[in-house]
Amino acid sequence: MKKILLGLLIVAALSACSSSEEKVDIPTQVQTLNESVEMNAATLTDVKSGNEEIRAQLEEGQQKAAVMAEHMKMVKAFEGTGVTVTAVDNGLHLTLPGDTAFQSSKAVLNESIKTILDPIAETLMTYPGTDAVIKGHTDSSGPEEFNQKLSEDRAMAVSTYLMDKGIDSSRIESIGVGSSEPTDDNDTRDGRTANRRVDITITY
Incomplete structure (x- = not known):
């Protein structure tokens, strides 16, 4: 997350300094930067949520496998x-x-x-x-x-x-x-x- 923010700040700084002839609109650049940060944060949240869902599915599968193993053990007993x-x-x-x-x-x-x-x-x-x-x-x-x-x-x-x-x-x-x-x-x-x-x- 820190790397993403740092990259965005650098891009913003370079854009501000790229032409001395252009008028620097700092509020607009700050707004654009904030929107980019929010978008990346949302993306990271979605990725984290997806990983948690996958982990939950794996744990559920492992639990079902354990139950079936116990089932077979008892059937044999x-x-x-x-x-x-x-x-x-x-x-x-x-x-x-x-x-x-x-x-x-x-x-x-x-x-x-x-x-x-x-x-x-x-x-x-x-x-x-x-x-x-x-x-x-x-x-x-x-x-x-x-x-x-x-x-x-x-x-x-x-x-x-x-x-x-x-x-x-x-x-x-x-x-x-x-x-x-x-x-x-x-x-x-x-x-x-x-x-x-x-x-x-x-x-x-």
């Missing part, structure tokens, strides 16, 4: 466990099958599901800026009140396990929705099995 992992906006969505996660009609975690929850806890520890929403679901069998309570208790059981692993409770939201959000047909055995689940959404 859960191979053969029955857990479904999908990418969602700003995070990951995991579905844990309730039949293998809990004892029948209870909110007691099976030992097998704990080995699945461990890498989830590790991910939350590795990324302190992440949060988790844990949602319990049931099929439509049985009284609605019982299903609602069971879904809440199962979501809380998962939340408690993660908190016992060192995840702060402020980063975890636990929700039970009973049978209100089925993903399959409750009129079939397989459908009811699919609907008995726990969803975990990890947001970055």
Whole structure:
């Protein structure tokens, strides 16, 4: 910026001294100089703004790449466990099958599901800026009140396990929705099995 101003001042000075026969209009030259300075300042501002936009785009791309890398790592970690992992906006969505996660009609975690929850806890520890929403679901069998309570208790059981692993409770939201959000047909055995689940959404 200083070089531009210096150059403009030199040009102005040379123009003023180029002909002793011409009347020197100092106010006009000062106005012209100021206009040139303002134009160059505006150009520099546009360039700076463009650079910041490019930098923001690069940072966003790097963040998305990191999320995808973590996604692939978790998909690999859960191979053969029955857990479904999908990418969602700003995070990951995991579905844990309730039949293998809990004892029948209870909110007691099976030992097998704990080995699945461990890498989830590790991910939350590795990324302190992440949060988790844990949602319990049931099929439509049985009284609605019982299903609602069971879904809440199962979501809380998962939340408690993660908190016992060192995840702060402020980063975890636990929700039970009973049978209100089925993903399959409750009129079939397989459908009811699919609907008995726990969803975990990890947001970055």
